[in-house]
Every structure is written in structure tokens, then in C-alpha cells.
Amino acid sequence: MAGALVSAAIAVTMWVMLAQTDSLHGAQRATARIDAIKTALTVGAGTGGAAALLLALRRQWLSEHTHIRQVASDQVAEFDASERRITELYTAATGQLGSDSPPVRLAGLYALERLAQDHSAHRQTVVEVYCSYLRMPFSPTPPASLPESELAGLSVSERAAASSAHQAARTVWEQERVVRITAQRILTQHLFTGVSHGPDPAWPLNPSPEEPKFWPGIDLDLTGAVLLDFEFAGRRVESATFERCRFVGGANFAYSEFIKHANFGGARFEEGSGHFMSAWFGLRAMFLGTDFGAKEAVFDGATFTGMTFFEGAVMGGGASFEAARALTDFNRSWGAVRQLPEGWTERALAADEVMPLLEQRFSRWPATNLPPGSEAWTLIVPESEGNARATSN
Known part of the structure; x- marks a missing residue:
């Protein structure tokens, strides 16, 4: 494209200037024709430089826009990857809250806290999970053992089984109490203004x-x-x-x-x-x-x-x-x-x-x-x- 522009510029310039030498004769005409050729070549060189500059600018424009599109694409990809990681962490942590194991539930509480601390846009969602957990049914009093009147008629093995069942229920209650108090503490410590x-x-x-x-x-x-x-x-x-x-x-x-x-x-x-x-x-x-x-x-x-x-x-x-x-x-x-x-x-x-x-x-x-x-x-x-x-x- 640049070559075509240069050739066209030389041709047009030479045609215009040579046409102006038709009225001259002899040595004047020869000298004028040589000057016309020099001028046409000079114009061609300038046109070529301008064309080269335009081509360079176009290449730079294309390069910059390609870079911008690539950066935007990378940012979108990075955002999508981040959101996927957050979703995976959130899903795993909330799944832990449904575990029968108290340590696993505690791990889920702390994982959600870390997620919310690092990603402010998800804090309200995490808070709602904590609130939902605390809204689940819970008795503030530990399970009561069987009264002595009911134990009196049981055999030794039955009394031992009843005592074991009561102790197991008491342990489950105490562990859940610890989990709930932890949920309260994590939730409220992030609402503290410092007074x-x-x-x-x-x-x-x-x-x-x-x-x-x-x-x-x-x-x-x-x-x-x-x-x-x-x-x-x-x-x-x-x-x-x-x-x-x-x-x-x-x-x-x-x-x-x-x-x-x-x-x-x-x-x-x-x-x-x-x-x-x-x-x-x-x-x-x-x-x-x-x-x-x-x-x-x-x-x-x-x-x-x-x-x-x-x-x-x-x-x-x-x-x-x-x-x-x-x-x-x-x-x-x-x-x-x-x-x-x-x-x-x-x-x-x-x-x-x-x-x-x-x-x-x-x-x-x-x-x-x-x-x-x-x-x-x-x-x-x-x-x-x-x-x-x-x-x-």
C-alpha cells in the first residue's frame, strides 16, 4: 500500500510539472524536465515517509488495542477464577457446618470468617449463614438423666446402657454449645466499633x-x-x-x-x-x-x-x-x-x-x-x- 502511494505521488507530480515544460525550448526545457523529476522524487520520498508513519501508527494502534483486549480478557478470566474459588470455599465451608463432627463445624465457621474478611462483597452472605446456624433449634439446658424412679426397675446392664446414653447425649449437647458460642463470638467480634x-x-x-x-x-x-x-x-x-x-x-x-x-x-x-x-x-x-x-x-x-x-x-x-x-x-x-x-x-x-x-x-x-x-x-x-x-x- 505504501509503495502504491509513493508511485502515485511521483507520477502525478511528474505529469503536472512536465506539462508545464511543454512551452519551453532547448536547454531550458531539458533543465526544467530534470528539475521536475527531482521534485517528483522528493515528493515521493516525503509521501513514502508519511505513509510509513501512518503504517507505524496503525500498527501501534492495533498492538495497543490487542493488548487492551488481552488485559480485559485476562481480568475477566481472573475474576471468574476468583469467583469460582470463592464459591468452592463457600460451598465447602457451609457443607462443614452440616457435619456431625463438632471440630469440622468449627472449621467451617473459621473458613467462612476468613472468606468474609478477605472478600467484603460476601460478608452479608456469610453473616446470614451464621444467623441461620444460630436460629437452628437448641435447648439451653443439658439433657436430663432418667429419674431414679425409672432406673429402679432396670437391670444392671440396662442401667449402664441408660447412663451411657445419657452421657453421650450430654457430650453432644456440650459440643454443640461450644460451636454455637464460637459462632456468636466470631459474628459479633466483626461488629465491634472499638467504643x-x-x-x-x-x-x-x-x-x-x-x-x-x-x-x-x-x-x-x-x-x-x-x-x-x-x-x-x-x-x-x-x-x-x-x-x-x-x-x-x-x-x-x-x-x-x-x-x-x-x-x-x-x-x-x-x-x-x-x-x-x-x-x-x-x-x-x-x-x-x-x-x-x-x-x-x-x-x-x-x-x-x-x-x-x-x-x-x-x-x-x-x-x-x-x-x-x-x-x-x-x-x-x-x-x-x-x-x-x-x-x-x-x-x-x-x-x-x-x-x-x-x-x-x-x-x-x-x-x-x-x-x-x-x-x-x-x-x-x-x-x-x-x-x-x-x-x-
Whole structure:
């Protein structure tokens, strides 16, 4: 192609310039013809150089686009291979959770944790697997042995068989208890914010930079789960459903943050108390029919920024809302309902009154607090105090 362009350029140039020599005679005509040939050759050389440059540019363009296509193809292949490896790891780990062997189930829990830590896009899926495992039926009390009245009529060998069966069942129960506590611990340790003010002491808090294992944006669904000595202090989630949960032993939600919804409807706190000191509740806090047991339900320093429901809540040991506060103008798109436990109400701050704080070591609010008479928040107080304040005003 380049040769053709050069030849055409020479031919055209020579034809044009030779045509211009027809009117000349003798030596002038010969000299003009020689000059025409030189010019045509010069033009041809220039055209050849331009053509060579164009060809080089075209080759470079083709090479670059071929490289780009190859890189894209390699990236797609690498992504597909990575997704296949993740799928294989996920399938193998979830298969381990169905094993009859407790060590194999524990290995599956740790394999899923490693997968989620390394691949953030799959964290919510892994969390849902953990939640599903914890929602599976489990009795918090060990299997009971046969009563002596039933053992009395058995032969020595039958009594030995019954004792052996009971011991085997007890071992299975204890092993499953260990697996479930491990699942709880792995799940909640990645929701820990570090209980740090961060650069800005205002709520909600930023995760501490010392917590690189924090998984943001997680939703929990532990509906109907049996949770053992549940430690959720300083944890943050987008939303959490603990509906109809059984909290056996302590249940610590101090400093926890529920950015959107927290549903404890129908939950039961057994052998311990519901501890929500300085907890943060976002769009909706639901404690409908929650049984807090015989111990005091602690909401000291808690913050309610949206709809709140305590209708039907059972508080056998009473409740404490010292220095608890509620946002006055919360998200109306979800309604405008705040129904506190029986015996508690909200009251506005007086013009010269400052919102009280818990002891500073128990409060995550800045020491400067709110300005006196702030209209943004109300204080949660016993109804008797609220009525007395209203009467005095």
C-alpha cells in the first residue's frame, strides 16, 4: 500500500510539472524536465515517509488495542477464577457446618470468617449463614438423666446402657454449645466499633481505627435464636432482628448502635438482664411484648432517635432510664410514635437546663453536651417527675 502511494505521488507530480515544460525550448526545457523529476522524487520520498508513519501508527494502534483486549480478557478470566474459588470455599465451608463432627463445624465457621474478611462483597452472605446456624433449634439446658424412679426397675446392664446414653447425649449437647458460642463470638467480634469517639465525638460514633476487622453495613436476623451469654457491647449494625429470641445468661448491649431498626419483639431475657446503657436506637426501636425477666432493664444514657415501642413489655425488675434522651423531631416518614414503658414519659428541658450526663466514663456524649434549653432533645423521666414539672410550670 505504501509503495502504491509513493508511485502515485511521483507520477502525478511528474505529469503536472512536465506539462508545464511543454512551452519551453532547448536547454531550458531539458533543465526544467530534470528539475521536475527531482521534485517528483522528493515528493515521493516525503509521501513514502508519511505513509510509513501512518503504517507505524496503525500498527501501534492495533498492538495497543490487542493488548487492551488481552488485559480485559485476562481480568475477566481472573475474576471468574476468583469467583469460582470463592464459591468452592463457600460451598465447602457451609457443607462443614452440616457435619456431625463438632471440630469440622468449627472449621467451617473459621473458613467462612476468613472468606468474609478477605472478600467484603460476601460478608452479608456469610453473616446470614451464621444467623441461620444460630436460629437452628437448641435447648439451653443439658439433657436430663432418667429419674431414679425409672432406673429402679432396670437391670444392671440396662442401667449402664441408660447412663451411657445419657452421657453421650450430654457430650453432644456440650459440643454443640461450644460451636454455637464460637459462632456468636466470631459474628459479633466483626461488629465491634472499638467504643471510640473518633475524630468527632458526636453520635453515631466512628469505628475505631484500631478495629480493622470491623464489617460495616451489616444486617442481622436472629429471629427465634437461642443466644448464650450474648456480648454485643460496642457493636454497630444497620438493622437487627432479635424477635422471639431467648437470651440465656447475660445479654450486654451497652454502647451498641442500631442505625436503622432494632426489633426485640417477644424476646425473653433469662437468667440475666437486658443491659442497654448508652445504646443508640435509630429509625425504630421495638420492644413489643419483650420479657425482661426479674432483673432491672437498664437503659441509662440510651438514645432514641425514632419510633419507639414498649407496649406489652414485661419488666419484673423495673427499668432505669437515667440520663436517657429522645430526639424531638425524628423521621416522620416512619410515623411519629414513641411509646415508652409504663411509668415513663418525656419532658422538655427548661430554658436554663442542661441535659444530664452519666458519669463521663459511662457516657459517649461530648462533655460540652447540649446547650441549655435545647429543643432538639427531650429527657426520659418517670411520669411522676414529668407531671410535677408540668404542674410547676
